[in-house]
Amino acid sequence: MRPGTHRPSVPLEHRHVTRRIPQARDRGIPDATVARLPLYLRALNGLAERGTPTVSSEDLAVAAGVNSAKLRKDLSHLGSYGTRGVGYDVQYLIYQISRELGLTQDWAVAIVGVGNLGRALANYGGFASRGFRIAGLLDADPAVVGDRIAGLVVEHTDELESVIAGRAVSIVVIATPATAAQHVCDRVTEAGVTSILNFAPVVLNVPEGVDVRKVDLSIELQILAFHEQRKANGGPIMAEEWPDGVEQVNERSIGASS
Amino acid sequence: MRPGTHRPSVPLEHRHVTRRIPQARDRGIPDATVARLPLYLRALNGLAERGTPTVSSEDLAVAAGVNSAKLRKDLSHLGSYGTRGVGYDVQYLIYQISRELGLTQDWAVAIVGVGNLGRALANYGGFASRGFRIAGLLDADPAVVGDRIAGLVVEHTDELESVIAGRAVSIVVIATPATAAQHVCDRVTEAGVTSILNFAPVVLNVPEGVDVRKVDLSIELQILAFHEQRKANGGPIMAEEWPDGVEQVNERSIGASS
DNA sequence: CTCACTTTGTGCGTAGCTTCACAAAGGCAC
DNA sequence: GTGCCTTTGTGAAGCTACGCACAAAGTGAG
The missing domain is CATH 3.40.50.720 (NAD(P)-binding Rossmann-like Domain)
Known part of the structure; x- marks a missing residue:
C-alpha cells in the first residue's frame, strides 16, 4: 500500500457532493436538514389526509419528533414559507419540500x-x-x-x-x-x-x-446492542483483558477531559 | 455521552432517540464513534480472514472508508490498544471492539x-x-x-x-x-x-x-433524489410559487448519455 | 386604528465532531 | 546501546449543528 495517498473513497455518511462551487447563488442546505425534510414531509402528508389546513411549527415538530426551533430553522433554509401568527399552510409546504427534494419529478x-x-x-x-x-x-x-x-x-x-x-x-x-x-x-x-x-x-x-x-x-443492531449493554450493566464489563488474561491495563481516564 | 443518547447528526440518518439520562459514568463513547465501530469490526474481520496479523490505522481506515485520524481517535476512546511503530493487532482489536459493542454476549x-x-x-x-x-x-x-x-x-x-x-x-x-x-x-x-x-x-x-x-x-431514496437533482440541474429551479399551471417541468435530461 | 396575542425567523452561545499536525513511543539494524 | 524509522495517541483549531430566547411580523377583536 501507499500510505499517504489514500482517498477517502466513500464516506458512510453522505457528504457534500464533490464539487462545491461557491456560486453566488449558494443555495446550500445543510445535510442534516436535508435528512430531516422527508420526515417533515411524511408528517405533513399525515396532516393533509386529515384535512388540516395549517400547522404551527410546534405541532409539526411534535409530529415529526424533533425540536420546533430546529424545524423552523430547517424550513427557513428553503425560504420563508410560513405566516407569523398562523403557521404553515400544509399543502403549500408539502409542495415546497417535495420540490426541494426533487419529488415533483419521477x-x-x-x-x-x-x-x-x-x-x-x-x-x-x-x-x-x-x-x-x-x-x-x-x-x-x-x-x-x-x-x-x-x-x-x-x-x-x-x-x-x-x-x-x-x-x-x-x-x-x-x-x-x-x-x-x-x-x-x-x-x-x-x-x-x-x-x-x-x-x-x-x-x-x-x-x-x-x-x-x-x-x-447488522450495524443498526450492533449499535442497539451497545446501548442495551450500557443500560444493562452500567457500562461494559470491566474485563479489559483477553479472556485468558493478558496484561494491557487500560487507563483511559487520563486525558479524557473534554 | 450518556447511555441512551443518540444525537442526531449525520451518519445514517435513521436515528431518533428518546432520552438523555445524564447518568453518572462519564465513560461515554461519542455516538458518532459507536456508529463507526461496527464498520471497523467488519473491516477487521475481513483482514482476519486473510490472516493479516496486524494493521496500521492508515490501512484500516482505507478499508473502512474513513479518515485515519478519525479512526485513531475513535479507537482511543476504547483504550490504548495499538503499538506505536507497528499498528494494531487484528485479533486483539476485534475482541476489544466486540466487547465494547456487547457482541461477546448473545x-x-x-x-x-x-x-x-x-x-x-x-x-x-x-x-x-x-x-x-x-x-x-x-x-x-x-x-x-x-x-x-x-x-x-x-x-x-x-x-x-x-x-x-x-x-x-x-x-x-x-x-x-x-x-x-x-x-x-x-x-x-x-x-x-x-x-x-x-x-x-x-x-x-x-x-x-x-x-x-x-x-x-423511503427516506434514503429521497435524500438521494435531492442530491441527484442538485447534480442534474445545479440546484432546483427557482419556481417558488405554486404550480399554478406552470410547474417546473424541467424533465431532467435523461438518457444515460449523461 | 390600536392593542393584545400568536407564531415565525434568526442571532448567538454552546456542544460535539472532524481534521491537522506533531511529540511520544516502540521496533529494528547494527 | 545508539540512531533511524514507523505509527500511535492527542492537543488544538475549525466546522457544523443544536436549541434558547427574542424581535419582527402578522391576525383578529373591539
Missing part, C-alpha cells in the same frame, strides 16, 4: 439483486407514492430471472447497462450479496449512475461525484 | 411483522454471525402464523409478551405496517424491552430510557 429506480431483500424492496409501497418508480429488477441467478415480482419481470444482470440507459434509470439499489456489490457498483457508475443505495455490507468504492447511501441492518 | 431478537421485509430479515445471515439470535417471529395475520421461516415457526402476536419474557428477548425489530407499529411498540416496551429497531415509517413514541433506531428506505 425517478426511475433499478433494483439489483432479487433475493429476500430485493423482493421486499420491490413490494414496498413507500416508493411509488413518492415519485420513485421501479423501472427494473435484475439478478445474476438464472433461476430467478423471468420471475414476476410486483408487476415486473426479473431480468439478467447482463442487461444492466441497457436497462439503465433505455429506461433512464438514475438511482440504483444494490441488494446483492456482499461479494457482488462492488462489481455491480462499478458497472452502474460506469453506465452513468450517480446515486446508489447500498444494502450490501461492504464499503463501496466509487468515482467522484457519485453519492452512496448505505443501509446496514 | 442477544435474543424478536421480529414482529413477517411480511416481505420481516422474511428478508429473518433470512439475513448477518445477524447470527454477530451474536444476534432470532428468538421469535410474530405476526398478527393468522394466514402467516404457523409458517416456518428460517427454522422458526411464526407465532401470533398474542404471544408477544410471553415470547419476550420466556426467551429473554432484549431487542425487538418492528417490521409491521405503519399502522400497527405504535401498538406493537407500546406492548414491547411495556413488556420491558428497551431497544427497538423500527422499519415502519412512523415516529415511535416511547417511554424514557428506550432506544429506538429507525431504518427508512
Whole structure:
C-alpha cells in the first residue's frame, strides 16, 4: 500500500457532493436538514389526509419528533414559507419540500439483486407514492430471472447497462450479496449512475461525484446492542483483558477531559 | 455521552432517540464513534480472514472508508490498544471492539411483522454471525402464523409478551405496517424491552430510557433524489410559487448519455 | 386604528465532531 | 546501546449543528 495517498473513497455518511462551487447563488442546505425534510414531509402528508389546513411549527415538530426551533430553522433554509401568527399552510409546504427534494419529478429506480431483500424492496409501497418508480429488477441467478415480482419481470444482470440507459434509470439499489456489490457498483457508475443505495455490507468504492447511501441492518443492531449493554450493566464489563488474561491495563481516564 | 443518547447528526440518518439520562459514568463513547465501530469490526474481520496479523490505522481506515485520524481517535476512546511503530493487532482489536459493542454476549431478537421485509430479515445471515439470535417471529395475520421461516415457526402476536419474557428477548425489530407499529411498540416496551429497531415509517413514541433506531428506505431514496437533482440541474429551479399551471417541468435530461 | 396575542425567523452561545499536525513511543539494524 | 524509522495517541483549531430566547411580523377583536 501507499500510505499517504489514500482517498477517502466513500464516506458512510453522505457528504457534500464533490464539487462545491461557491456560486453566488449558494443555495446550500445543510445535510442534516436535508435528512430531516422527508420526515417533515411524511408528517405533513399525515396532516393533509386529515384535512388540516395549517400547522404551527410546534405541532409539526411534535409530529415529526424533533425540536420546533430546529424545524423552523430547517424550513427557513428553503425560504420563508410560513405566516407569523398562523403557521404553515400544509399543502403549500408539502409542495415546497417535495420540490426541494426533487419529488415533483419521477425517478426511475433499478433494483439489483432479487433475493429476500430485493423482493421486499420491490413490494414496498413507500416508493411509488413518492415519485420513485421501479423501472427494473435484475439478478445474476438464472433461476430467478423471468420471475414476476410486483408487476415486473426479473431480468439478467447482463442487461444492466441497457436497462439503465433505455429506461433512464438514475438511482440504483444494490441488494446483492456482499461479494457482488462492488462489481455491480462499478458497472452502474460506469453506465452513468450517480446515486446508489447500498444494502450490501461492504464499503463501496466509487468515482467522484457519485453519492452512496448505505443501509446496514447488522450495524443498526450492533449499535442497539451497545446501548442495551450500557443500560444493562452500567457500562461494559470491566474485563479489559483477553479472556485468558493478558496484561494491557487500560487507563483511559487520563486525558479524557473534554 | 450518556447511555441512551443518540444525537442526531449525520451518519445514517435513521436515528431518533428518546432520552438523555445524564447518568453518572462519564465513560461515554461519542455516538458518532459507536456508529463507526461496527464498520471497523467488519473491516477487521475481513483482514482476519486473510490472516493479516496486524494493521496500521492508515490501512484500516482505507478499508473502512474513513479518515485515519478519525479512526485513531475513535479507537482511543476504547483504550490504548495499538503499538506505536507497528499498528494494531487484528485479533486483539476485534475482541476489544466486540466487547465494547456487547457482541461477546448473545442477544435474543424478536421480529414482529413477517411480511416481505420481516422474511428478508429473518433470512439475513448477518445477524447470527454477530451474536444476534432470532428468538421469535410474530405476526398478527393468522394466514402467516404457523409458517416456518428460517427454522422458526411464526407465532401470533398474542404471544408477544410471553415470547419476550420466556426467551429473554432484549431487542425487538418492528417490521409491521405503519399502522400497527405504535401498538406493537407500546406492548414491547411495556413488556420491558428497551431497544427497538423500527422499519415502519412512523415516529415511535416511547417511554424514557428506550432506544429506538429507525431504518427508512423511503427516506434514503429521497435524500438521494435531492442530491441527484442538485447534480442534474445545479440546484432546483427557482419556481417558488405554486404550480399554478406552470410547474417546473424541467424533465431532467435523461438518457444515460449523461 | 390600536392593542393584545400568536407564531415565525434568526442571532448567538454552546456542544460535539472532524481534521491537522506533531511529540511520544516502540521496533529494528547494527 | 545508539540512531533511524514507523505509527500511535492527542492537543488544538475549525466546522457544523443544536436549541434558547427574542424581535419582527402578522391576525383578529373591539
